[in-house]
Amino acid sequence: MRKAQEPKRVTIVGGNGLMGRFLAGRLRHFGHEVRPFGRRDWERADVFFADADLAIVGVPIDRTREVMERLAPFLGGRVPLADITSLKAPYVRAMLELHPGPVLGLHPMFGPGVKSFLSQRVIACEGRMTDRFAWFLRLIEEDGGKVVWATPEEHDRMMTIVQAVRHFAAMALGFFMSREKVDLGKSLEFASPVYRLELDIVGRLFAQDPALYADIMLATPERREAIGGMARTCVELAEIVARGDRPGLIEKFESAQRFFGAEAARSLEESGYLIDVLSERLAGRPCPGHARRAKGKDDHGDPVE
Amino acid sequence: MRKAQEPKRVTIVGGNGLMGRFLAGRLRHFGHEVRPFGRRDWERADVFFADADLAIVGVPIDRTREVMERLAPFLGGRVPLADITSLKAPYVRAMLELHPGPVLGLHPMFGPGVKSFLSQRVIACEGRMTDRFAWFLRLIEEDGGKVVWATPEEHDRMMTIVQAVRHFAAMALGFFMSREKVDLGKSLEFASPVYRLELDIVGRLFAQDPALYADIMLATPERREAIGGMARTCVELAEIVARGDRPGLIEKFESAQRFFGAEAARSLEESGYLIDVLSERLAGRPCPGHARRAKGKDDHGDPVE
Numbered sequence: 358m359r360k361a362q363e364p365k366r367v368t369i370v371g372g373n374g375l376m377g378r379f380l381a382g383r384l385r386h387f388g389h390e391v392r393p394f395g396r397r398d399w400e401r402a403d404v405f406f407a408d409a410d411l412a413i414v415g416v417p418i419d420r421t422r423e424v425m426e427r428l429a430p431f432l433g434g435r436v437p438l439a440d441i442t443s444l445k446a447p448y449v450r451a452m453l454e455l456h457p458g459p460v461l462g463l464h465p466m467f468g469p470g471v472k473s474f475l476s477q478r479v480i481a482c483e484g485r486m487t488d489r490f491a492w493f494l495r496l497i498e499e500d501g502g503k504v505v506w507a508t509p510e511e512h513d514r515m516m517t518i519v520q521a522v523r524h525f526a527a528m529a530l531g532f533f534m535s536r537e538k539v540d541l542g543k544s545l546e547f548a549s550p551v552y553r554l555e556l557d558i559v560g561r562l563f564a565q566d567p568a569l570y571a572d573i574m575l576a577t578p579e580r581r582e583a584i585g586g587m588a589r590t591c592v593e594l595a596e597i598v599a600r601g602d603r604p605g606l607i608e609k610f611e612s613a614q615r616f617f618g619a620e621a622a623r624s625l626e627e628s629g630y631l632i633d634v635l636s637e638r639l640a641g642r643p644c645p646g647h648a649r650r651a652k653g654k655d656d657h658g659d660p661v662e
Numbered sequence: 663m664r665k666a667q668e669p670k671r672v673t674i675v676g677g678n679g680l681m682g683r684f685l686a687g688r689l690r691h692f693g694h695e696v697r698p699f700g701r702r703d704w705e706r707a708d709v710f711f712a713d714a715d716l717a718i719v720g721v722p723i724d725r726t727r728e729v730m731e732r733l734a735p736f737l738g739g740r741v742p743l744a745d746i747t748s749l750k751a752p753y754v755r756a757m758l759e760l761h762p763g764p765v766l767g768l769h770p771m772f773g774p775g776v777k778s779f780l781s782q783r784v785i786a787c788e789g790r791m792t793d794r795f796a797w798f799l800r801l802i803e804e805d806g807g808k809v810v811w812a813t814p815e816e817h818d819r820m821m822t823i824v825q826a827v828r829h830f831a832a833m834a835l836g837f838f839m840s841r842e843k844v845d846l847g848k849s850l851e852f853a854s855p856v857y858r859l860e861l862d863i864v865g866r867l868f869a870q871d872p873a874l875y876a877d878i879m880l881a882t883p884e885r886r887e888a889i890g891g892m893a894r895t896c897v898e899l900a901e902i903v904a905r906g907d908r909p910g911l912i913e914k915f916e917s918a919q920r921f922f923g924a925e926a927a928r929s930l931e932e933s934g935y936l937i938d939v940l941s942e943r944l945a946g947r948p949c950p951g952h953a954r955r956a957k958g959k960d961d962h963g964d965p966v967e
Contacts, residue, residue, distance in 0.1 A: 466852065466853055466854040467854045471941075475942075475945055476855065476941035476942070476945045477854070477941070478851070478852065478853065501945060505851050512852070515848070515849060515852045516852075518839065518849065519852055519857050522835070522838065523835070523857065525899070525900070525903070526831060526834070526835045528899065529892070529899050531921075531922065532895060532899065532914055532917070532918040533827065533891065533895040534918075536895065537823065537888070539823050541925045542925070543820070544820060546810050547783065547785060547810060547812070547817070547820045548771055548824045549771040549782070550781065550782075551863070551866075552824050553932075554859075554863065554936070555828060555863055556925075556929065557929040557932050557933040558856070558860055558863070558929070559929070560922050560926045560930070560933075561856075561929045561930045561933045561934075563918055563919040563929075564927050564929060564930035565930075567911075567915035567916050567919065568912055571908050571912045571915060572908075574911065575908055584900050584903045585903070585904055586841075587834070587835070587838050588897045588900035590834055590837060591830075591834045591892065594833065594834050594837065594893070595889050595892070595893035598879055598886050599886055599889075599890055601880055601886065603877075606876040606880065607872045607873055607876045609833075609837055610833060610868075611872050612837070612840060613833065613836045613839075614868040614872065616836075616839070617840070617846070617864075617865050617869075620846045620861075620865050621865045621866070621868040621869035622869050623865065624862040624863070624864070624865025624868075625866045625870075627858075627862050628859075628862040628863060628865075628866045630943065631859070631862070631936050631939065631940060634936065634939050635932075635936060636776075636782070637781070638932075640780055640806060
């Protein structure tokens with residue numbers, strides 16, 4: 358535990374969830390006082406919030422609005438309020454409506470398997486008087502994390518692709534494989550390490566909570582529409598494949614290739630590095646210093662990313 | 663260079679391609695004599711094949727049949743003949759028709775970035791008198807590789823999923839991202855290491871040869887049909903998403919989850935390990951002993967896997 362310059366008192370609503378526990382652990386590591394606030398603490402809520410320097414809401418998305426409404430009166434229009442919900446526009450708006458004090462929207466882009474903020478990103482969305490959160494954002498960066506500022510709308514637009522469409526694509530491939538009854542074990546026998554890497558990503562999805570992924574995909578009309586667009590893209594490309602139109606397929610490939618540009622070479626290099634690491638691990642030579650990660654589903658409402 | 667028990671003479675047709683050069687390197691490492699055979703060597707072909715202990719065909723798939731036809735007379739019905747084409751049924755059949763001697767179909771499940779057979783798999787398909795290839799298969803295993811036997815049909819069926827549908831799914835996601843003009847650099851700013859891993863896999867595709875991937879997807883009617891099935895699966899799932907049918911989406915997710923079973927937990931654990939490695943690399947702490955991989959497209963006709 359390090360001694361903080363000025364120890365703060367932080368109440369985490371949903372502090373018993375995995376993400377809440379992670380935040381509590383990092384705050385305590387830096388010398389702050391943390392009070393996890395659970396469902397059964399509403400009777401004594403004033404004790405938890407009256408003198409708090411920060412209140413963080415980290416509850417499942419479908420309970421977020423309701424918890425914010427119930428919480429606001431205890432903050433006395435004074436306590437800085439942040440949330441860590443994975444959708445930002447509606448919840449930053451809700452906090453601004455319900456609470457006249459300092460407001461900040463946050464989205465930690467990872468699940469609770471990690472041990473610190475090292476190499477992790479946290480999206481921050483301006484609400485009101487955000488300088489009141491500066492100490493907390495500094496803590497994240499001192500711990501190795503990176504704070505990325507975005508408007509709530511920009512965040513939500515990006516998450517449409519980064520989460521909803523991506524998870525949809527992985528789920529569709531996994532569901533198709535299940536429908537085709539592909540012998541997964543045998544497919545690994547047949548395949549290259551990069552196929553294994555891809556199957557790991559699809560399989561990883563199915564080690565987690567179906568409701569969580571359904572909620573990510575269904576969260577907004579924009580997400581549902583983008584998923585429809587992804588499906589239409591698959592149909593359009595599959596029609597080119599069905600008629601055996603080699604030049605047509607090459608043209609589509611090249612168009613995406615131009616768009617990826619230098620990103621493609623970077624991807625090849627980085628994935629090559631990871632494939633090497635995986636190959637050596639499969640040969641019984643794991644990278645030193647890499648212990649097995651803790652497993653577990655994020656009961657806070659974010660997938661284990 | 664190790665001294666082989668019995669040095670063999672091997673002619674590799676397409677031996678100047680990247681995969682040909684890889685095979686030549688490993689054969690020489692084990693003390694064998696290798697003769698790379700290129701387009702301009704047909705005039706002196708008898709010199710290359712008359713006393714060969716093994717002939718390997720490793721040319722692009724669209725030239726494979728023609729090369730086999732032209733090659734067969736030089737083998738005198740005696741020289742063991744293998745190919746390394748990524749489609750097996752038609753080419754094992756072609757070799758059996760054209761050449762009365764020993765025949766073996768091979769498919770190395772990797773591209774030429776690798777330095778040895780370590781942790782790599784090679785599919786082997788029985789042709790005729792395959793004991794004549796035992797020394798070569800033993801070499802692969804001594805070098806750390808694994809030989810997996812399959813019928814040509816079983817191999818081709820598995821590749822429909824492992825290569826064609828998988829590459830289609832990654833291409834479709836990348837093409838959709840290009841169409842939506844997603845800011846890739848910014849998306850990495852926003853996202854978790856596992857998103858980065860997935861983007862690496864998609865980007866990796868676009869660092870490679872469009873014609874190669876088009877040929878993999880178009881190779882057989884079965885592949886084209888499976889790709890159509892994958893697109894229909896996307897549409898079916900997207901319709902559930904469009905009508906906001908949460909229980910319906912959860913049900914589909916759970917059905918794939920049941921199918922993945924224990925594979926899902928293994929995937930979560932293994933991808934977690936790789937995400938840790940990636941996070942540390944991004945923090946400037948790469949795994950010791952992992953040099954950058956050589957880049958390069960496989961001019962032999964297989965993607966860099």
